[in-house]
Amino acid sequence: MEVLCLWATTHNSVDLLFHAAIEQLADIDRGLVKTLVYGVLRQKEYLDHIIRTFSKHPLRKMKPRTLMTLRIGVYQLLFLSRVPESAAVNATINTLKAAGQPTWLIGFANGILRAVARNRATLPTAEQMAAAEPPILNHPAWLVERWQARFGQEKARAICRVNNTEPLLTLRINGRRTSRTMVREALAKSGIQARNGFYSPLGLVIDTFPGGVASLPGYEVGHFQVQDEAAQLASLLVGPLPSRCRILDGCAGLGGKTSHLAEMLPPDGAIVATEPDPRRYRLLRDNLRRLGHGQAVLPVRTDLRAYAATRPQPFDVILIDAPCSGTGVIRRQPDIRWNRQPEDLAAYQQTQVHLLEIAATLLGAGGILLYATCSLEPEENEEVVRLFLDRCPRFAVDHATPFLPEAARRLVDPSGFFHPDPTDGLDGFFAARLIDRRNL
Numbered sequence: 001m002e003v004l005c006l007w008a009t010t011h012n013s014v015d016l017l018f019h020a021a022i023e024q025l026a027d028i029d030r031g032l033v034k035t036l037v038y039g040v041l042r043q044k045e046y047l048d049h050i051i052r053t054f055s056k057h058p059l060r061k062m063k064p065r066t067l068m069t070l071r072i073g074v075y076q077l078l079f080l081s082r083v084p085e086s087a088a089v090n091a092t093i094n095t096l097k098a099a100g101q102p103t104w105l106i107g108f109a110n111g112i113l114r115a116v117a118r119n120r121a122t123l124p125t126a127e128q129m130a131a132a133e134p135p136i137l138n139h140p141a142w143l144v145e146r147w148q149a150r151f152g153q154e155k156a157r158a159i160c161r162v163n164n165t166e167p168l169l170t171l172r173i174n175g176r177r178t179s180r181t182m183v184r185e186a187l188a189k190s191g192i193q194a195r196n197g198f199y200s201p202l203g204l205v206i207d208t209f210p211g212g213v214a215s216l217p218g219y220e221v222g223h224f225q226v227q228d229e230a231a232q233l234a235s236l237l238v239g240p241l242p243s244r245c246r247i248l249d250g251c252a253g254l255g256g257k258t259s260h261l262a263e264m265l266p267p268d269g270a271i272v273a274t275e276p277d278p279r280r281y282r283l284l285r286d287n288l289r290r291l292g293h294g295q296a297v298l299p300v301r302t303d304l305r306a307y308a309a310t311r312p313q314p315f316d317v318i319l320i321d322a323p324c325s326g327t328g329v330i331r332r333q334p335d336i337r338w339n340r341q342p343e344d345l346a347a348y349q350q351t352q353v354h355l356l357e358i359a360a361t362l363l364g365a366g367g368i369l370l371y372a373t374c375s376l377e378p379e380e381n382e383e384v385v386r387l388f389l390d391r392c393p394r395f396a397v398d399h400a401t402p403f404l405p406e407a408a409r410r411l412v413d414p415s416g417f418f419h420p421d422p423t424d425g426l427d428g429f430f431a432a433r434l435i436d437r438r439n440l
Contacts (some may be wrong), residue, residue, distance in 0.1 A: 001065075001072060001095050003037050008064040014335040022188055031210045034165075039079060039163050040071045040336035042164045045138045046126045047071045050078070051124075053392060057108070064145075066105060069096055073113045077120055096373045112148075139337050143327070146342075147376070155423065159376075161363060163330040164336070169206040169213070170197065171224040172232045172256075175293050176263050178223045180204055186217045198425065199234040199408040211312045222291040227256045228332075230420050230429035233411070234372050235260040237403045237418060237433045238317050245269040248315040250304040250359055255284040257321055262293035271296060272312070276303040296321050314364030322352040324373040324380050328421070328428020344378040348433075349387075352380060352419040356388045360395070364439035369395065372431040376421060381430040385417075398433040 003017045018037055023032050040047065051070050059067060069364060073092035076083050085427055092113060094105050116123070117353075129136040137144055137160040146157035173180050179194055183204060187194045198204020204224065213226055235257050241247075243266050249258045252273035262271055273288075275281045281301045288297050300307060303318075325348055326336045356371060363369055371388075373380050389395055397418035403411050410418040418431040 001068065002383045003033075004040060004068045004072070008068060011335075013333075013339075014038070015333060020159065026384065030212065032316055034071055035080070036075060038076050038166070038334055040068070041077070041338065042166075043075060043126055043138055044338070045069065045076050045136050046076075046129055048228075049129065049136055050074050050123060051112060051115060054112045054119075065101075066096075066101065070109055074116055076352075077113065078123070078126075086135070087119060087242060089113045097198050101421045112238070124163065127161075127251060130157070137161075138342075139330075140234055143337060143340070144340050149422075150378070153422075158423045159421060159428075161267045165226075165336070166329065167331045169209050170227065170228050171206070172200070172260060173204055173224050173226040174259075175202060176292060177221070178218065183223055183403055186223075189416050192216070192350045194302045197229045197232075199405065199411070200229040200401055201405055203229045203232055207227050211284055215231075216287065218289070220273045225287065225291060228329075228427040228429075230328075230426040231256055231374075231402060232260065233420075233437075234321075234409050234418060234429060234431040235264070235319075237370055237400055237404050237431055238264070238299040238319070238368055239433075241266055243268055243314065245317065246313065246315045246357070247319070248270040248312075248362060249273040249319045249321070250307075250355065251275075251319075251321045252284055252299065252391060253321065254278055255287040255299075256285065259287060259291045259293055260295060261317075261319065262288070262291070265296055267295065271298070272315075272405050273299045274302050274304055274308075275299065276301060276317060295387065304355055308358050315332070315362055315367060316364055317368045317370070318363050319370045319372070320352075320355050320359050321347075322355055322380075322384075324348050324352070324375040326374055327359070327376045327378060327429075328374040330428075331422060332427065343407075346375055348375075349379050349384055352384045353387050353391070354390060356384070357391060360388075360392050360436075363436050365436060367436045368398075369434040369436065371434060372429070374427055374429055376428045381419070381432075382415070382417065385432050385434070394437055395434045396437055398435045400431065400433055 003021050006017050007014050052234050069092055070088050076088035093110050096109055109259040130378050140159050173183055184194050192209055194204050194206045195300055241264055245266055247261055252258045258273045276285050284299050288294055325340050325344055352408060400412045400418040411418060413419045420426045421428045
């Protein structure tokens with residue numbers, strides 16, 4: 001409740017709010033709390049439709065805490081069959097009592113929840129409402145409209161439907177320490193079923209796992225990293241790495257792609273990974289240490305501009321996994337759809353082009369510049385590449401197809417960009433392999 005109320009008033013990242021809150025929760029409660037927080041955000045418009053059906057009071061006049069309380073209660077009633085009706089209603093009402101809400105408000109909420117409980121067998125499901133006219137797609141109208149204009153109505157609605165489902169847990173196996181077969185066997189011994197990813201040669205997919213990732217066998221000894229297959233495939237676009245290769249990850253984040261590059265690195269190669277945010281930098285170092293890449297990778301707590309000012313030796317490969325709107329990973333981060341506005345795209349684009357221009361000054365002749373986002377929007381993808389090539393004409397697009405496994409080659413568009421969307425069973429993603437043509 002507190003996480004959702006904070007999100008409603010601040011619109012800060014729900015991931016950050018959730019991870020700050022779970023420190024105070026017992027392990028047994030964390031799974032349910034995450035299901036509620038992320039589930040309510042995935043189904044917000046549908047939940048509001050149901051509440052509106054039974055409420056005489058307009059939703060726009062409700063206080064955030066009241067509306068969030070009702071959403072949580074309705075979500076439990078309609079989506080969590082393992083939670084008894086009485087428990088769902090009573091637990092929800094008790095949060096209002098604990099918050100010192102007035103008696104009339106508690107009675108109002110209680111009446112709505114009990115009405116939903118009585119009628120839930122005849123209420124339309126979220127899937128039925130998504131197919132209705134007009135549909136309830138649980139996405140803001142501006143985003144649906146732009147996707148319909150770009151992809152067509154059928155595919156736009158399909159993307160929304162995928163975004164409203166809970167994502168599967170996907171791992172990237174650390175080939176330096178183990179294999180997919182060995183990890184699958186270890187998981188099976190713990191009663192956890194996993195299957196090989198469809199696209200990535202290192203991908204392993206777990207359909208159902210209610211616990212925390214750190215409790216999976218092999219996690220602590222660095223046998224795998226949580227990473228969607230789309231991100232795994234993007235790293236492959238750097239191609240075969242030469243001896244004594246120097247790589248820069250200019251926007252390292254938590255180190256998913258950094259660690260993958262480290263596993264591809266020749267024994268005499270080296271990686272520098274820059275990350276300015278204190279929390280992400282700490283997790284970057286932790287992940288590199290856990291996966292066994294502490295010697296090959298030098299993490300630097302700074303941003304790309306400040307690092308460039310130190311005048312490092314030229315790099316052979318530079319990865320810019322740029323900050324973006326994140327519209328390709330809405331399934332994993334459901335608050336993104338409600339936090340973004342159309343005007344955000346221009347601001348992201350300016351930052352993205354600037355990062356590429358800085359990276360170009362650090363790349364050696366004939367080097368590879370890999371640009372990636374988890375966005376579906378052309379302003380952040382194709383248009384960024386076009387603007388960058390206009391400003392740095394010595395670069396050219398190198399077609400992505402030869403660097404991908406056979407199964408993934410259909411995810412490359414005619415321009416040579418790696419560009420899956422959620423209907424492919426992956427995160428929405430974009431990656432462009434750009435080659436510096438000097439000395440070629």
